[in-house]
Amino acid sequence: MAFRFDPYSPAIDADPFPAYKVLRDEHPCFWSEEAGMWVLSRYDDILAALTNWKVYSSARGNLIDEFPGRAGSTLGSSDPPRHDRLRGLIQSAMTKRALDHILEPARASIAQHLAGIVARIDRGDSFDFIADFGGRITVDLLFYLFALPREGAEQVRDNAILMVQTDPVTRQKTEAHIAAFHWTADYAEALVQERKQNPGDDLLSNFITAEIDGEKLLDKEVQLTVTTLIMAGIESLSGFMGMFALNLADMPDVRRALVADPALIPDAIEESLRFNTSAQRFKRCIQVDTELHGRTMKAGDFVMLAYGSGNRDERMFADADIYDLARRPKRHLGFGGGVHSCLGAMLARVACQVVFEEFLKAVPEFSRVDRDLAWVPSSNFRSPAKLLLRKG
Secondary structure (H helix, E strand, O other), rough: OOOOOOOOOOOHHHOOHHHHHHHHHOEEEEOOOOEEEEOOOOOHHHHHHHOOOEEOOOOOOOOOOOOOOOOOOOOOOOOOHHHHHHHHHHHHHHHHHHHHHOOHHHHHHHHHHHHHHHHHOOOOEEEHHOOOOOOHHHHHHHHHHHOOOOHHHHHHHHHHHHHHOOEEEOOOOHHHHHHHHHHHHHHHHHHHHHHHOOOOHHHHHHHHHHOOOOOEHHHHHHHHHHHHHHHHHHHHHHHHHHHHHHHHOOOOHHHHHHHHHHHHHHHHHHOOOOOHOOOOOEEEEEOOOOOEEEEEEHHHHEEEEHHHHHHHOOOOOOOOOOOOOOOOOOOOOOOOOHHHHOOOOOHHHHHHHHHHHHHHHHHHEEEOOOOOOOOOOOOOOEEEEEOEEEEE
C-alpha cells in the first residue's frame, strides 16, 4: 500500500511520530493528497525553509487551514519588509517590564486554582489538568497581560479553543471555527477602541502607543495581533502545558527529579518543547520552482513544515525518541525559527516555569487516569483535549 500522510487523521493527532519517521527516512519531500501540499519533515530542510522567506513565503498564510482575511495581515502571515515593521513595533511593546508585572498576580492565580485541585485530590478525586488548571491559568495570564475585564473570560477561552481546530471529516475550518475567529476579532477591536480612550500600563496599551521613527501600528494591525495572541496565548500555551504535564505523568523519574530540584524545570521545558511540542505543523507558499530530494515543488505550491518531525530527527538529535532531561536542545523548533521565531517565547518559558514550580510543590506525585486520550482536532497543533490526573 502506498504511504499516505493525512494531518487531519485522528491517528496522527494521537501519535504522529511513526508517520514522521517514515517521512524523514523514505519521503523527505512528500506530496500529501489529503493536505494538498508538500510536507518537509527533516530538521535541516525545515530550518532552511524558515530562514529563506524569499522562497518559502508566509504572505498567503501560515496556518494549514487559514482564516479568511488573516493571510498577509499578521506577524506570522507576512514577509519582510512588512513583517519587519510589524515585528519591530510589537517587540518594542513587549518589554521585560510589561511581562514582569504579571508574575505576582499570576502566582496568586496559580495558588487559587491549586487550592481547589489539592482539595479534590485529598478527597481522592481526579482532576482535569487542562480544564481545571492549565487552561484557567493561561486565560488569567492573558487577562493580566492585557488588563482585561474578567467578564466573558470563559467565552474568550471557548472561542480560542475553537479557532485552533479543524474538522477532521471536511478537512477545513467549519462555520463554527470561522465564527469563533470573527467573534474574537470583534472582541479585540472593541478592546482596542476602549484602550485608545483609556490607556493604561498594560501590553494592549503598549501595542497602541508603540512607535519607531514616528510610525505606529494601525488599529487593524493591533486588532489582528491581539486576536492571534488570544488564540496562541490561550490554547497554544495551555496545550503545551498539558503536553508537559503528560510527559511528567508518563515519566515519574523525570517528575521526581524536578520535585527534588526545581532548578531543572527550565531544562525540562526545553526538552518537552523538542520532544512533544504543541506547535506541530505550519504552512508556507513556494515562490519559485524548487528541487529538493529529487522532487520539484512548483511556484504557488503550499508546503507544510512539520516542526514535530524535525524535533525528532535523528540527524539532528541523538536518540531523538528518548526524553532526556540532560539534553540541551537549544536549536529545537518548538518556537519555530528564522524571521518568524515566536515573539512570545520568553513569556511562554517564564509562565511554564512559574506554573510548574508551584504545581509540583502542591502535587508532587500524580498519574494518568485514562491511558487513551482524546486529542484536540487540529492540523497545526497537537494537545490532549482532556488530561485526567490523580494523586500517586
